[in-house]
Structure formats: structure tokens, C-alpha cells
Amino acid sequence: MEQDTITNNTIEVMRAEEEWQRAGAYSVRIEGMNRQHHISLRDEFDELDGPDTKYIVLLDDGYPVATCRFFDAGGGMVNIGRMVVLPEYRGRGLGAKAILEAEKWIRELGFERIGVDSRVVAVGFYEKLGFRVVDPEVYISGPFECKRMEKEVGMLKILVSECLYGGRVVRYDGGEVPETHPTFLKWKEEGRLIPICPEVFGGLPTPRPDSQRVGDKVMASTGPDVTEEYTKGALEAVRLAKENDVAFCIMKQDSPSCGSKFIYDGTFTDTKIPGQGLAVEMLRDAGFKVFAEEDIDEAAEYLKKLL
Secondary structure: OOOEEEEEOOEEEEEEOOHHHHHHHHHHHHHHHHHOOOOOHHHHOOOOOOOOOEEEEEEEOOEEEEEEEEEEEEOOEEEEEEEEEOHHHOOOOHHHHHHHHHHHHHHHOOOOEEEEEEEHHHHHHHHOOOOEEEEEEEEEEOOEEEEEEEEEOOOOOEEEEHHHHOOOOOOOOOOOOOOOOHHHHHHHHHOOEEEEOHHHHOOOOOOOOOEEEEOOEEEEOOOOEOHHHHHHHHHHHHHHHHHOOOOEEEEOOEOOOOOOOEEEOOOOOOOEEEOOOHHHHHHHHOOOOEEEHHHHHHHHHHHHHHO
16 A cells, blocks of 8 residues: 655654554564563564554654554544654654544544543643543553543544643743633533643743733743744644644633734733734634634634534
8 A cells, every 4th residue: 555654844654554664663662662661572562463453653764753553442433552752752742743643544444433541641641632531540551550531533623722721830920720611611521622832832931921022023021032932832833723623722812822812012011902922823824713712602603613
């Protein structure tokens, strides 16, 4: 079968359908699991490894660096597993790339749901990809503590500001502003929400100095130009929106990243003006509809029209 690849910067995402391609998946698993976690080859390579199982392999200049597999679990369910990224490539979003490409393939094959037996330490990673815990019970799988998570493949996703999503403190002042609208909480429970804080994704710490848009730049109240970090985070928001094919976005009002109606005027005098944050500007330029958190009812009506 013809090789199906997608190139993203220097990383190539490959659907491994031939034996030489599957060898790349095995190579990553030997390096990342057999050697790093001292899992035996007999335990790592089980009865599910074979021609009926599908594999995703990420390559850096032809060198396999990340992988995952999936297989038909019956009843319209597919199980994703053996998600491995080589240690020196972690923190670059390659795990998400592998899972998202697997999801595309799974949709094409006509499956309805995806399950994953997630290590407890990886639950947050899968939640950001739209999975939700379906059984709070922790169980042991090999040397790992795990929880069962699932996701509906055909579910329309919504990109949201992470400060609204809650759970991790990302706001500039270290505060928390989780959204409590019942519809928003229902979407969260369904696994429909994809959270992102563009500022944190751009490399800024929490807490951090207040920043505001000043013309084409974003300036911190303490003086530094943080446009580069805000731009990097905004591009990451667009990438996540595209990779998850989100229906729309709900972003935190007044923010220099996420404001969709108003932002502060750049004088640091608590003065608001009509405008939009940098991430919202880029999301809209990329064709995504953006709502503020006070417009959740309007967003819900918009979603109904899409379903």
C-alpha cells in the first residue's frame, strides 16, 4: 500500500502499513520502553502486534522518534496504545501529533469511539486531546498505574482558554477564573473542550507581569517586549484548532491573547478599548469563529446548527 505521510517542519508523520515501516514503531518502543523502563520484549510486544494492528510512526530526517498503535476492540471501539516518544524528543508535541494522526485514520475507517488505558501521569495529556476518564478506578498494567479513558471520534471539538477550563493555574496573576456555566461544564464532561493558554504555550511563566497590546506589539508592564512569546503561543493555538478541527473557540475576554471583543489599551491604566488579542486575531484569520465566555448561550445555539 502506498505510504501516507504528512510533513510538519522536520517531522514526518507516517501511517506504517508495511513491515519495514512497522519496524520504525518497534524501534521506538525498544528504545523508549524496553531499555528505559526495563520492560521485557515479551511484555512489550504482545499478541496485539501484527498485521491487523495499525501503527503511526514519526520520523525526524528518517529516524523513528515516536509511535503509537491502535486496533479494533469490537463494538465500534478502537483502542490506542503503546504511545512512546523518545526521551530527547519529548516536550515538542510529538505525542499529540501521533495521536491526532491516528484519530484521522480511525475516522476514515468508520469507527465511532476511541479508548486508551492511560498511565495516571498522562491523564492530563489525553484530556487536552479530548479524552475523558470513564472509570475513576486506578488499575495496574505492567509497571504502570492506569485509568481508562475514552473519546467519541465524531464529536465536534471547541478550543477554549485554559483559565476557563480550570485545573491548572495559567493566569498571569496566578489567579483562577474557571467557567461555571452549566453548558460549558457539560461540554467539559463530554470531553468536547480543548484547552490552551497561548501565553504559557509561548514560553511565559505563571505568574508573569501584566501585558497589553501596543500597536503590533505586546508589551509587559515591566518594560520587556513579549511579542515573540505571544506570537508563538498564538500560532500554537491555531495549530491545535486545525489539528482538532474545532467547531469554534471560546476565549477569555480582555486578554492580550484571548480577548475577542475588548482588550486593554496599552497604557496600563485599566482602560479597555474595542479590540482582540493576538491569538484570537490569528484564529479568526485562520477561519475560526471565536466567542467570549459571556456568549456561551450563543455558542451553544451555533453548535446546535452544526450538529
